[in-house]
Amino acid sequence: MSDQIKHECGIALIRLLKPLSYYKEKYGTWRYGLNKLYLLMEKQHNRGQDGAGMVCVKDHLDPGSSYINRIRSIKQNPILDVFDKVNRPLKKAARKGMDVENCDWAYQNYPFAGELYLGHLRYGTFGKNSIDFVHPVMRQNNWKSRNLVLAGNFNLTNTDELFKVLIDLGQHPKAYTDTVTALEKVGHFLDEENQLLFRKYKNEGYSNDDISPLIEENLDIQNILERATKDWDGGYAMAGLIGHGDAFLVRDPLGIRPAFYYHDDEIVVIASERPVIQTVMNVSWEKVKEVAPGDALIIKKNGYVSRQMIRAPHKRSSCSFERIYFSRGSDRDIYRERKELGRLLSSTILETIDYDFENTVFSYIPNTSETAFYGMIEGIREYLTDWKIEKLKEGNGSMTDDDIKRIISLEPKVEKIAIKDVKLRTFIADDASRDDLVAHVYDVTYGVVRNKVDTLVVIDDSIVRGTTLKNSILRILDRLHPKKIIVVSSAPQIRYPDCYGIDMARLDKFIAFNAAIELLKDKGKEDVIEKVYRKCKEQENLSKEEMVNYVREIYRAFTPEEISTKIAELLKPDECESEVEIVYQSIENLHKACPNDTGDWYFTGNYPTPGGNRVVNSSFINYIEGKDERAY
Template sequence: MAELYHECGVAAVAALSTEDGPSVSQAPLVAEHTARLIPRMLLDMQNRGQLAAGMTSYNPHRDALLETYKQLGTVAEAFRLNHRPKFEAIMRGMDGSAAIGHVRYATCGGSERSLAQPFERAHGRKSKWFALAFNGQLTNFKELKQELLAQGDYHLKRDTDTEILMHSISYELQDEGPEIDWQGVFSRLAQRFDGAYNVVLISATGQLVVARDPLGIRPLCVAREGSLFAAASESVPLSNLGFTRIESLAPGHLAVVDGHSVRVSRFAEAPKRAHCFFEWIYFANVASTLDDCSVYLSRARLGKELARLEDVPRDAETIVVPVPDTAKAAADAMAYELNLPSVEGLMRNRYLGRTFIEGTADREAKIRLKYTPLPEVLSGKRVLLVEDSIVRSTTMRALVHEIRRRGGAREIHLRVACPPIIAPCFYGIDMSTREELIAPRYADLPDGGLSEEAQNRLARELGADSLRYLPVDAIARSVGLSSNQLCLACVTGSYPTPAGQRLYEIGMEGSTCHANGSGGIRAYE
């Protein structure tokens, strides 16, 4: 989907002093070169953010014990991966035995280089000099900002929750001695924070800290084999390094790595889980496994759910076509269940940079740049077009038009492997006002959903012959977790945290004002 942007991805790696043998199945690294794994890990998470990339490394033999490098652009652009001498020059300055990294899409703040992560907080004492990277969104950002500014002589350079997180950690460190009690620090933070927050932090003592919020809203995977520890927002970067024993860090837990040991402990009670279901149906790499649930199998089961509901007449001229790329697993499974061909009727230009697309104002022109319908496949066909989600609808409307006009499809039946998105996300996904969403305009059921008649009306607006969403209860069946372990807020309007629910209610009030001509407000603001 071009309408729904990913949040961020974090990575961490550290060499351990151990006699257990090689780090992973590959040849062991020289400890000082461990930090060089970060760009490779970030490249495996490029799907989670293309705005900026960066890293911070620790090297006790440098004057700058912590060194931070970050640039706007993709991982390849930021680290100059296509220019070997320049990449090597960057890495020589970043060599170290431990490092953290980040790929960014902005859910809070703008697109300036200064907002790229990691954020580094310099200090004269090594234990209080640290850098951090953050995945998620603090829903009580405004209250935390006010609290911080009221505590004394604080000044905020950036209007972003990452800076609030950095200063909040600094505040908690002020009474700590040289041996930081990271469990205590994050325990105190958990009492104040509301929202999603996965943190990777590295200090000038060489300690690495990896923490996951008590609800586990965003995924966070960890692995240790031999002399190497690593963590990432998804399992793929770890499996591609050669790790064979990869686990999800339990919600409310942190791992502290100090060069020779890894200590995992609980910093906050986790009475419930609220894993974001969108990670499985859209965000994560299809090869990832998150919280013991396969992304690929989850998407395939979504396709089976679509097949179970299908009632469009099927003949030799009926085909299933996925919208590349995240809908392919669902489309293939749906087609298999219906005994129909799943064909690539849309070709996606995978070498088109985002900057080039964003320089084009016209929506249909963007679609023509990004997707090419194949008339040889589509012409005269009844097309079951499978998409992973519909958020704002502008992309889908233009895509349906192009499939009919350029592709020559006879009928287009849109099938969405997700329930209607009726509420915004305040936990790290870029859909922050209800007015931006298409489904609430057609919602006619008590729970905010769309009846068959409402779905038909929306289909007509999109230019499709029919439209079907999946029901909410299909999500838990497909992911393989019970509904009370998932965050379903964007499809139910029921949020797992108090501040999230409050922001939604503020947004609903803003919608009313907007309808009355008074102008809506962005709930996050």
Template sequence: MCGIVGIVSTSNVNQMLYDALTVLQHRGQDAAGIVTFQDDRFFLRKDNGLVRDVFHTRHMRRLVGNVGIGHVRYPTAGSASSAEAQPFYVNSPYGITLAHNGNLTNADELSSDLFRTDLRHINTNSDSEVLLNVFAHELQKLGKLNPTKDEIFAAVRAVHQRCRGAYGVIAMITGYGIVGFRDPNGIRPACYGVREGENGQTEYMIASESVALSAAGFTLVRDIEPGEAVYIETDGTLYSEQCAESPKLYPCIFEHVYFARPDSIMDGVSVYKARLRMGEVLADKVLRERPDHDIDVVIPIPDTSRTSAMQMAYQLGVKYREGFIKNRYIGRTFIMPGQKMRKKSVRQKLNPIDLEFRGKNVMLVDDSIVRGTTCKEIVQMARDAGARNVYFASAAPPVRYPNVYGIDMPSASELIAHDRTVEEVGELIGTDWLVYQELDDLISCVNDVNDAIDGWECSVFSGDYITGDIDKNYLTRLENRRKDSSTDATSVTDVDSDSDSDNDNIDLHNDED
């Protein structure tokens, strides 16, 4: 999962892009990058690390220009090198940079075609670089010295025909503007907004989540539709066109469960309201299964589950308490690249307040259970703090299947609920009682005001992959590749990972520092 942003403004965009990336930091903590252009020159800074660590004053001063894009990346197995930090760049045609959120399911096939047929070289293992080169090749095939909106939309149309999987994309074309588009199923999110700039000229922002718009003073216009492309010229002129033949809106439901900020609106659905409903419906299930429950207190596992836990406590008529204090300087354990690192970081990340646990029957609430490592440690922490009984509720159904659309859970063997019953999972994490959300109930929680939503991408829960191109052989190859890259990563030293380094702070036209 990643965060993307692009801005066309009437003044320098470097600070606005930085601020937007900090708001989107929850979508990726592994690497960050910003690229701007001015006078037909690109200015790029990207590296491993948090936004605040990658960009210092000297970097920001060099990111000049009124148009730019940014990216925050989260780690996948074997991602020690900063070479895969985005945005990516190709010089032909025109000079194009691209930031991508999602995953291409036919990246291997495309990479081979790009080399053998399109005569393009791919320099990393990132499918985002593949997508960039597909877009660049399709635009170059049109052979226009000055591309118009029609040529740009035609290139996006060809991308949809060649690429499969999930993608929210923002690309910047030197001297012309930025283009944003979503995959034909709308799996990954993207929206755009406006605000009035200098001299009354309209400024535009495209971002993964609406919260990035509101934080910068932009007004949300709407979500980019599945398969649609939005092109904004440097003078602020906006065009949009549907570029897919048969688009359907199937957003990733896990965005609402875990990834998105609660103050975001995604495809017309309030993330906060959806999570309130998750807690309410989950409480109803508790009352059905144990009408005479002995729960004394409901305690959330910070932060994502807080909204659901609060509503669950209200519905159950029991106390809601904050039982864990979170260390804000430790990253999200789910997206850490190694099992040992995830396990080690749990007790660094959370510390229990003994008063809220001692002698009580405690219902812990989390947004989901993926690998189970964190949950097991937290249950034990509750027992160590003196809880009489420790119950556990997941606001999401059991995660039993790999994700192939851009979330780092591709190996079924890593998922604690895969091929296990609820009782077996509860025993493994050490809880006295485990309750999961039902999938139909989860879907009802997010089916809000948008009648245009055709369905939800729920493959991690159901095993049904909306793109129709995923089979057992694909998942086996993915798991084997993950194992290989994890092994390789243990012996890799990233010489470019120092975020004080200026190695990636380059003007792509080689201006002097």
């Protein structure tokens, strides 16, 4: 993707089901779980580079020993920094002559030798990149079964409502964020469940010493999660550890955020992506299961694993951006879907170039659009095969060898044009310097496009803001002096804010929105903008369930093609000599390519939860009133 958009987040959970000595004997190291956690996190680094953290929980230590240990980092390479810190005490002990390979010594003395591990990778969509916002987050208590650790891939749209509930309960949350709110909601019902069981066993005559292990054994995680998530509006895959050794992952009822797991008699593994587990555990696709929407995977201290319904599942609306861009392309289904996205665009592209193969060069914007590019070329070749058959039939045996050779040798010209050369570093602060560097993020392959003769077709995953296209890609492609540049997006036009995990909350950051606004102004229809603003203001104080997405009216007067034409006009640099055209994927083709992941609210405005309509409402009001603030 040429435009950088951020995504929250990646989860990795490990539950060892055997003593450390088992892994030492079978795999040669008691670090088996810790090593797997590192691999799960490293293989998901695409999901978060703002911060990383991990927690280890031990469930067989005597009172007075530290049984929950956490490390977090917001350094430039946070995963490496976290595990450098994790390994530091072990290296120090080894230098002092300790037998660090001894399982018993490690369990008693090394903070990160345990049965439970929870890791997290963060792309921040809320707050500054402060260590306070990095997961896992913790709620601590002197009773093991009241200690709670959470790490999530989520955004809640109704934090204000949930925050008020906590205030009404008499709490004083330390921050106004969805992370703190979720932690305190789960923690509140964890406390209540503990208290309920305490009273039950106390009434039955058990001593306090006997009650704690009974609570730990019988804690009803399903009930806690049902009560805690009852009013959550948003997308979430939330993983948690409880101090005595229980663990869980709960997924939203729409399946917006992804979660997968694998377990055998040695280990339980949870991650945000299927191929990550396949690779790290060396298991087949079929053995890695998806946590169903609305379900929780619950792992008890005794190792019992169960799937429980927490929320009644709704119509599946899993995020299609996972398929287009975010998830690793090594997933079997995602790879096929990305190819299909490209293949389904081929007929539109052929019409756009007027079937002129001899004077067209096909390429892609690296790196993640490469798979869609393969699909696009596959579709073009399918057309060419049919065309060749028809031409040969028309010849009816009268063609010369040269005629036949010319027909059968016709192939799309495929070249690697754009090369991603360098990442823009955050130490550049001023806008002028930043813009200059952005212009050099990509380089081009010279000599493969004929000056003022060839049309250059390049495919990208999606076009969100268009900033990199305007400031870098189109400028460098124009250096090749093509007759025309056609930029193809394998995703439809992004028109509406996301509020379930992707950092796309401001309408004025979307080139499709800006194009629609400019078209309204061009055609003297500014009154539409004012009417939409008035409708949004009128429902500003309504409950989210009563709100309507009136921002759709901004686009209603125009076809997708008209908006695409305006986008090309807005993105074409002033000095660009080549003609520029933008081609977008259709909504219909998106759903053909990704039939099981139908979440498309950023393209259509069809939000799957009431909170989405409130977010788009607030975002439009902020745009009109010039407020540079978050819409949820």
